[in-house]
Amino acid sequence: MYFLIAAEAAIFTIFVVAYIFYVGKSATGPQPAAVLHAPLFLTACLLSSSLTTHLAVRGLRSRNVRRFTWWWCGTVILGGIFVAGTAREWRHLVYQDGLTIQTNLFGTTYYSLVGLHAFHVIAGLLALAVVLVFAIRGDVRQEHSARTEVLSMYWHFVDAVWVVIFTVVYLIGR
């Protein structure tokens, strides 16, 4: 898993580099400063979902399957809110501000970078949801804690990437 994370981190690095390289180079509008608003609430959701997975895995390790299920469920909900929020943000950008992936360089780099991250969030959510279904059916036991930990490691990584993207896109990039 560490090696997979290293490979994924390298992919994200390249996209982030491309984003930074092209900041302010768009030939036409809209520019990021005009249309982007820092999604503080969504960021809070995603970051706290890292905490909930951590608590869930800790619960499982101490044989508390109920606690695991609840915290795990919380993670899925928080992640779901994040994805829904991103979808709303994109909808607003496309229909109100007229920014698509074809509009300008900002559109191209923004949608690919945030989209790549959203894709990872969705993939993670699917995996989390599968485990949640297992947990509700009562198939998750203490001996699975190592496996859930691998998944939570992936989830932490996705969150950490979001911190970078948030800094680059919404703070520096504007």
Next chain:
Amino acid sequence: MSAARATVAVVRSERAPLVDTLHEWVTTVDHKRLGILYIIYALLFLAFGGIEAIIIRIQLIRPHNTFVSPQVFNRMFTMHGTTMIFFAAMPLVFGFANYLVPLMIGARDTAFPRLNAFSFWLTAFGGLLLYFSFLGGNGLYGAGNAPDVGWFAYAPLTSRTFSPGHSTDFWILALLLSGIGSMGTAINIAATVLCMRCPGMTLGKMPLLAWLNFTMAGLVILSMSPLTAAQLMLLVDRYLGGHFFDVQAGGSAVLWMHFFWIFGHPEVYVLAIPAFAFASEIIPVFSRKPIFGYPVMVAATLAIGFISMSVWAHHMFTVGMTSAGNTFFVLSTMAIAVPTGIKIFNWLATIWGGKVQYRTPMLFCVAFLFQFLIAGLTGIMLAAAPFDWQLSGSYFVVAHFHYVIVGGILFTIFGAFYYWFPKMSGRMYNEALGKVHFWLFTAGFHLTFDFMHVPGVLGMPRRIYTYEPGRGWDIWNLVITIGVLFQAVATLVFLGNLLWSKLWGKVAGSDPWDGWTLEWSTASPPPAYNFPSLPEVRSRRPLWDLKHPEDPDWHYE
């Protein structure tokens, strides 16, 4: 255990029908079978890439030749480069790593056998996709089949405007798929080395081959991903109308060059480090001496891996970077020569004073030492930016990197084939044919690539489909093409030797070379479980300890 063996024997003796055998091979997760699948697949693509090279060389044999059209010529050099790097060299390296690493570290399989199979089939379908472009590359536009954008596919040549049809898309998707496959295999190799070593085998007692392949895996993980990211961006450009590499909308063609070479240079070492690994196993055994300077070899390998991540822009001196940028990349590139030089001296010191046996694997490794040295020297020449401004994009560069890839890497891979063929097939190869292969191939190699430097210095650019007579290039091109003929015949001898020996060669036994590493302690070919009981290791040469209990290595390490 004996009951299990008995059933295995019964199943073997009945000789399963062909369908069952095929089914077994297709669904296998055994690292040895996957290794052999990788190797056979790579040999197939080596033949394809070789045929493309022959077409290129026939076209260039004399000025104003009309053997193929300019369009076909572009497709041939693109397909030749892409095939040889991604679908011949990489699978060869992965095949040997898959086969050998678990055996040499005393493991029963890799860490993730199913990931291993998945990665192989991804790579395999990537290659099929690339070659399907000959049929399906036309797309709706009727323009061009098979990719023709060069193996590094510079922007904006890859944009929709200049590459209509689907040939470039096939190129992107093929590399994307095989790239993901490579990452899977690399993750698997790295995890195997870290987690699956047999009792007693500390990192410091691991065979060099395992160390070097571990470094290679790390490089693949860190360098394949930028390529994957860049391919994704190119797909966004081509299919969603993005502007990453669209100069008219402010995008940058130079950014693609950076992304490609951030992959492209470490890729050389992804191939070269396993080649070093083969040399580091073969040279000691045929010199009857342990490798000289083991810890230094490991350190030099790690240094090469580390430095190779920071030299990529030496492919871009002619782009016009700042002088600070140029200086940095000149110095970092030249710095790589230091650990590489250390390695060459260590191999020489291993041979020095040894009882050298010139069997075919050793011959290939000795030739490798000479040729890799020359390749390194022309590399240092090209690393000097002013020299590169003069010769970048000429046949001198083509000669240089073929010297690295053929003279360095392919030679040790041939050596590895002969050295481990008895282990993989259970039969000895034919020594006389092996020597014929060696001498023919070496003669051909030098005819082609020594003389290729000359038209480069005389100003012949790469990738031209023909040239004017009377520029002093004619005779050199003729000689180069004649050399290719030798190499082609030699390769046929090699393939014939493998095939003949597999069927009728004499039985090799478990340890034909009097080797020292763990793969020689088990049967040839090894059973599915590799080792009846997991070996225990006390030194870097466990089989030496076993054969010489009165003077074991661990007294000295």
